[in-house]
Amino acid sequence: MGFFGDMPSRKELKDKRNDTASEVYSADSVLLGRYFLYDRTNITYQDIDTTVIKALVATEDARFYKHGGVDFRSLARVLVKSILLQKESSGGGSTLTQQLAKNLYPRRDYLFLEMPINKVREMVIARRLEAVYTKPEILELYLNTVSFGGTIFGVERAARYFFNTPAKKLKQEQAAVLVGMLKATTSYNPRSHPERAKKRRNVVLAQMAKYGYLTPEKATALQKLDLGLKKEKVAAKEQEENLAPYFREQLRVELAEWCTHQSKPNGDPYNLYTDGLKIYTTLDSRMQREAERAVSRRMATLQKQFDAHWQGRNPWGQDQTVLANAMRQSVRYKRMQAAGASEEEIKKAFEKRVPMTVYGWNGSVRRTMSPMDSLAYYMKFLNTGMVAMEPATGFVRAWVGGINHSLFKYDHVTSKRQVGSTFKPIVYAAALEKGIRPCDYIENKLTTYEQYEGWSPQNADNQYGGRYSLEGALSNSVNTVSAQLIMKVGVPYTIRLARALGIESDLPPVPSLALGTADLSLLEMVGAYTAFANQGRISQPIYVTKIVDRTGKVLRENNSEPHKKVLSADNAATMLHMMQAVVNEGSAARLRSTFGLSLDIAGKTGTTQNQTDGWFIGITPGLVTGVWVGGESPLVRFRSLDLGQGARTAMPIWGEFTSRLVRSGYYSKKPPFEPLSESLQSRLDCVPYLEDEPTFFEKIVDALPFNIPTKEERQERKQSRKERRAERRAERKRDN
Template identity: 60%
Template sequence: MYLVIYVGLLGPVPSRAILKARQNHTASEVYSSDNVLLGRYYIQDRTNVSFDNISPAAVKALIATEDARFYNHSGVDFRSLLRVLFKTMLLQEEKSGGGSTISQQLAKNLYPRRQYLILSTPINKLREMIIARRLEGIYSKTEILELYLNTVPMGGDLFGIERAARRFFNTSADSVKTEEAAVLIGMLKATTSYNPRLNLERSRQRRNVVLNQMAKYGYLSPTEADSLKNLPLKLQYRYETHNDGLAPYFREQLRLELVKWCATQLKEDGKPYNLYTDGLKIYTTLHAGMQTHAERSMRKRMARLQSQFDAHWKNRAPWGNNPEVIRAAMRRSKHYQKLKAAGLTEAAIQERFRQPKEMNLFSWRGSLKRTMTPNDSLRYYERFLNTGLLAVEPGTGYVRAWVGGIDHHTFKYDHVRSRRQAGSTFKPIVYTAALERGLTPCTYFPNQLQTYTANNNDTWTPHNADNKYGGEYSMRGALAHSVNTISAQILTETGLEPTIALARRLGIQSALPKVPSLALGTADLSLLELVTAYTTLANKGYRVKPVYIAKITDRNGSVLRQHRPGTGVAKALAPEHAAIMLELLKGVVEEGSANRLRSEFNLTLDIAGKTGTSQDHADGWFIGITPQLVTGVWVGAENPAVRFRTLSLGQGSNTALPIWGEFMARLVRDREFSDWRQSQFPQLPPDLQQQLDCPSFLAEHPEPVIKQASFLDKLFNVFKPKKKERKAQEKEWKRDKHNEKREKGKSRGRFWD
């Protein structure tokens, strides 16, 4: 039978050449720019480590427990084999051991056993002996131990000593303690029965057996073994899925791109790379420190905003009596799509969605265990507001932080790439196009209602958020206070085509409607597009394509792909126009809708930016520029029908801006970025400064000069009734109430920020 197996009549036996070229399936790893492991892509959760990076205690525990004569045989220990055969077959001892050497076990790990009916065990044993002998002829004893400890299954999708040490003890293979190594080696006998998380006491007992074996073969003294056996078994268990860890939305976006990229890259054997098995190292531009601050800022502010939203609506459904909102959510769900793919009718699917079951729900207070129908869970999740955040270095285009949503376990949609109505964040593009067409920053525009006609003869009359009109605004004032009537005028004077052409040069790729309301942001744009456009303004008019992959290497460190700084840079507009726009956007922070960044968040560095609020305040935005970073934030619900009812709560300055402010406040408090606290934009040249030297607003009727009251006038006024003052206050109060009613009943189609 040995000869039959050896020549391959019962199936191929790997040759020495194949064994020498054998490579383990190894996870690909994603690293941040500050060298933090962000995540891994794998089928088998395995990280290969060299023998020098494995604790000697783990090696000693393995040899003492699994193959005491490892250094004295050439792959097959015939003495142990005879002992096992004698005790098993003649003495009928069930616990006599298997007689397999470490080399034979390695053969079994590399080439799993096959079925040969009643002869499966002897055939597989002989096959493993042949492979073990060949392995010993190719590799040294040290290399075999390294191979074994990198391939050994540790339960489920977990393989190798490095990942096992990380999962059970939150340490590395070279730092694992003797008692911890004994636990991990003890698991090899039965990965489920001796799993310390599932069976702590059985695992402790098995650990002590391993420690006894180490003492028996001289790797520990009896005193050391007894001392270690008395220690409690303490775990630091860390099981992370692809949804866990830093930047899960970013890593998923990266995964989708890398799978396509790997399919086009061929290895030496002519096969394409496999992201999940070939052990690639992906070095990204993401900064783990910034990403941590971004995610913490998001969680803090979104939890607070959700509480505000729930109190605002109380027990009422934000979507009112519109059943289509829940029906649309059902059709989007994976559960629905799986049932549809399985061939169920619409009626059958709806019946499934009415059947209660136990489920874990996301909440800002932690996971909730509830029994409810899938329909009820849809209603529960439709009430949640979501967000996206993207931070990019303007000079390099390096993406430093990427937050695609509030929880990747529950909400898979990435709001960095999703398209939503841009609102007033589009206005800086309109203003920049106007500068290119020759309009000057100190050109004054009347704040008055005007009606515009589109190409299809539809008429449109833009209104201001505060319903206040009159006077004249310069560009700075109009942008700072987001005056809709003037943005429409500027677009009309500039023209739709030049504005759209500039948007394309700035990096906007989405469809842009050729209608006058484009001035107020009727286009659906992504956060990635808007941040790219603002980055161009911050980078002296040069557009830099966002970069998030710095380098990719294979498992041996050979570079497969590397970003070259300076590539993807294109001049989009004149530097002087970019500088003027940056100065105009500073006005939004200094005197406009973003002024709370100074008062509430105590930010003293230079900031330029723009808030934005879309139709019926379904979307809130803030894109902020600092000398080192351009960061954009979007906030809204998955369905635009779910929103705040009032402008004061739903506008971007109340929803998106606080996340931005929290993020930047955390950064400047961080020692690594403390020098940002007083950072400033470059000083404008005198000629450009002169172009901006004008008031933001000119009143329609200047205030009359009031004559200084005499002493007798003042004395008389002490006793004069305050009737006029009371009337003025009453008139102001009535006007405020009137405006509040107008806001509650305002017509659709207005853009308020």
């Protein structure tokens, strides 16, 4: 009559599925992680060792196989002993089926007579469960739903967490530990309270002997054993959860939103955390590990250089707004503000020194410092982003969003920073598409563009003069030539090409775009570069191939589709060749000398103003990989171009990663770049740089039979004479 509220029908009970974690798999079938409210893995009755069943029945419900969901004999015992005789050791009287009813349908607040009403409600549900399920099915459902403390639910997860073994291989004494926990998961947790857990285990073993599941001698022998916990499982779980954390978080956000628009057969939307989805991704676990190792090794070295470069000083100097902004963005500040604390109270709390553990590349250390000091400490860290993608398919194979996900949540694969000279290949591709030839020479001259507020692009080395071919200008990253190219091609046309290459972020409609003033993501730039390696066809990034529900139904499937033609095949091949010159004799030449890489490589370095951002995007056979390096604040940077350029910050990470892939044999079956056709070779057959024609005066000087010293040589000679006179005066003084 509705007195107990909505009661599940037998049909609903038959279809009942408990909450199950969704699992994320790599392309090579490695479990990357789970999304869950309750950490649970469902298994069948056959996958549970019979020892677990025996221990459970002997301890929790000895008459389980004799009742129909409610044990009236136990109820009578509870009524007499607990209520009339006031004995606390009489037990609760709930059967395993009733406990299952409570697990599936948690108790409600009825204000008055809460316990009696909930008990009767559980009895009714238990009777219905017995009507639709067999005894083994009830045990299976129970052992998949029962809590083992914290977020761990189900005997399979508990067995793996505490003993590093599946439930099917649990030993008798191990099963007794887990069953013993059910009385009180916190009090009898074997990790937190091993002595209590051991005593409780021995009670379970005694119960098994009492009901004939063990001989008394066997029970006595097992009671003498240690708990036998396997701590290495915790390390293995941490390693599993640490692989690709930024990628999994990006995926979680996207899939949680996607699930809200997908309906189950009953009309309800899917839930990422409870519906047991299987998410299959394009990530290669082996390549991902190498990427993370490369980042860890090279960033540790770079951070050491950075700290020595600043010698304990703050890169932001006296600008306190950097720390003030960091404080306001912190979780601690937001929590205190939400709790009603005043600005003065919050500031005081941030200035109070307390013991804390701080992260470092050589390991975590204990220090006494204020939260504000902690913010300053972490603000000095350089960070990075790295992503690797197959140009032919668009499949993302590696994704590293930062140096430590637990401390630095910002994902630098998807975040947007100024791209610097890595945008230049797009400008040069636009020039080729517009009909400018690779061997058309362009003057390296300092020019002021009055129509654009006196914009005067300068070269990083402040060297001018001579003329460059497109290849020469790109390999040496000559700003003056890039500026002239975008003026010839037109800013609108360049932007249209960038859009066609998959760049969706804002692009400022100004000629300085040629030098990379746009804020773009690493994922966008790597996707754009796939056209150069893919005969002019663009590949959109793909990192989920298939999503399957718990019944095996495919909910979503992504396959590599025919890609849009963005550049002509000839121009794409020309760009790839010119970007090889960047590596062979240009700004990325250290890849050959430092890392000994002999495979085909094309790429482009990038450095933004004041060395705020360092970039390198490289193309190898079958892979496009991009790396960004910089500080969380633009003020956190190297002061010199020699230390802060992309070739010094980002490129070594790329080189380390690629070297690891070479050693792993990744490139052994990859064919080299396709050679240029004869017609394209002839188009590129020109010297990269031509000096200016000498003036009439310079020709006369060159014809003289002796050398006229330059201004610099004259100054050196003058300085040398001063030094010699000073030495003679010092000698005379010593003699006197």
